Amino acid sequence: MRDVAGRTAGRRGPLAGSDLAIFDKDGTLIDFHLMWSDWVRALADGLTAAHGERLDDVVFPMMGVDPDTGRVYPHGALAATPMARLRSALSTALRAHGIKPGAVAEIVAAAWHSPDPVELARPITDLRALFEGLRASGTRIAIATSDDREPTERTLAHFGVSDLVEAVACADDGRPVKPSPDAVHWICRTLGVPEARVAVIGDAPADLRMGRAAGAGLVVGVLTGVGDRAALAGLADLVVPSIAELAPDA
Structure with missing residues (x-):
């Protein structure tokens, strides 16, 4: 990791040298495991109900989730794969398991659902306070x-x-997805901020690779999601316990 101590001259906090902070959402702003680990279990139960036998030995490895603990592996599909691609990958895995294509389409359609983005969303910290503090210190906010x-x-x-987030790049916008740098480049063009003045913050290796590929001035890993320190340290300039550590007055 590079030394980032000199970035704070004249401003406060780890993001003092960044004019724009681009945050990942799940695992960075909100609790990843609360939303997605339970979703995989519910999906597996739904597939069982539709098919008549347990398919855990297909679903959990394909998603990259430990069936016993619910832990999401940092390099697994669930860590950074859009929903449409997850559904396609699940169908492929079920066909490879020996289920006929017509039956696969039926059971996936019966079981597939999206997690509730409100009921299951638990913030890592007071997001409004964090974002207001960053903006007051001169760091704008975006989401990828x-x-x-x-x-x-x-x-x-x-x-x-x-109202505090100036740009949001999502998986279904039509751009290449993480770890492609396209979302970062689009946000930078949209807001008129050079990549060298941007911090990219995320919990997964794909987030950090996106930042690196985009030429972000600062790449920050957080330990509140799928990546542990071993998975993130080699890709990040800085690894912090959570986004709460990024507040100007932290």
């Missing part, structure tokens, strides 16, 4: 997520921060 736009906007509205 592997989730779709509708649930993302509902989550941001639920936490009362929509």
Whole structure:
């Protein structure tokens, strides 16, 4: 990791040298495991009900989730794959398991659902206080997520921060997804901020690779989601326990 101590001259906090902070959503702003681990279990139960036998040995490995603990592996599909691609990958895995294509389409359609972006969204910290503090110190706010736009906007509205976020890049916007740098480049063009003045913050290796590929001036890993320190340290300039550590007065 590079030394970032010199970035704070004249401003406060780890993001003092960044004019724009681009945050991931799940696992960074909100509790990843509360929303997604339970979703995988519910999906597996739904597939069982539709098919008549347990398919856990297909679903959990394909998603990259430990069936016993619910832990999401940092490099697994669930860590950073958009919903449409997850559904396609699940169908492929079920066909490879020996289920006929017609039956796969039926049972996936019966079981597939999206997690509630409000009821299951628990913030890592007081998001409005964090965002207001960053903006007051000169750091603008954007979001780049592997989730779709509708649930993302509902989550941001639920936490009362929509007015503080100047750009949101989502998985169903039509751009290449993480770890492609396209979302970062689009946000930077939209807001007129050079990549070298941007911080990218996320919990998964894909988030940090996106920031690196985009040429972000600062790449920050957080330990509140799928990635542990071992998975993130080699990709990040800085690894912090949570986004709460990024507040100007932290």
